[in-house]
Amino acid sequence: MTPNKEDYLKCIYEIGQEHEKINNKQIAAKMQVSAPAVSEMIKKMLAEGLIAKDKAHGYLLTGKGLPLVSDLYRKHRLIEVFLVDYLHYAIDEIHQEAEVLEHTVSAAFIERLDRVLEYPRFCPHGGTIPKKGELLKETYHLPLNRAKKSGSYCVRRIHDDFLLLDYLAKHELKLGQLIELRQVDSYAKTYTIVYNGKKLDIPENIAAQIYIEKKE
Ligand SMILES: [Zn+2]
Incomplete structure (x- = not known):
């Protein structure tokens, strides 16, 4: 199935959630399409006023694109x-x-x-x-990799990515699960959590896709 304009809009929105600045290369990688295909679609979307271009953000969704x-x-x-x-x-x-x-x-x-x-x-x-x-x-917008303090958290949201779901199932980590963030290793870039008597070192790229809520 060839991705359409709506897919591109969602793609730009999603990249914008994680990155300050959005470029064609990121879009091409995420959509798994060629660079010329991205350029062509970007041109259309700019012309239609769905996205705008600026120095600080690369691309951003407009008041027409966001709704x-x-x-x-x-x-x-x-x-x-x-x-x-x-x-x-x-x-x-x-x-x-x-x-x-x-x-x-x-x-x-x-x-x-x-x-x-x-x-x-x-x-x-x-x-x-x-x-x-x-x-x-x-x-829920706090990803595990932005948690500053150790302590108790609840898993509230996950990206709907097949490989991520597979990883979470393998480790019996579900939505609503209470976890304790034990350690953040800024060199190895791992987040050590404990839940149900188990200990798990979650790598940064996966931690970025798991959203948590602080518990007292
Ligand atoms: Zn969903």
């Missing part, structure tokens, strides 16, 4: 809730389905789905579902 991205997340995440709650999909199976469906279902379908699901606030990965017409604002 579109929020709406896509709303669709994607409501569909995910539906797949898990009603069709009994496993959490590692829903991303691909939702990725296809979010581009095809109508606005009316999504409003009905929201009502049937009783207006869920979070997707099965812990991502916040924006309300109709609202901008996406993640409730």
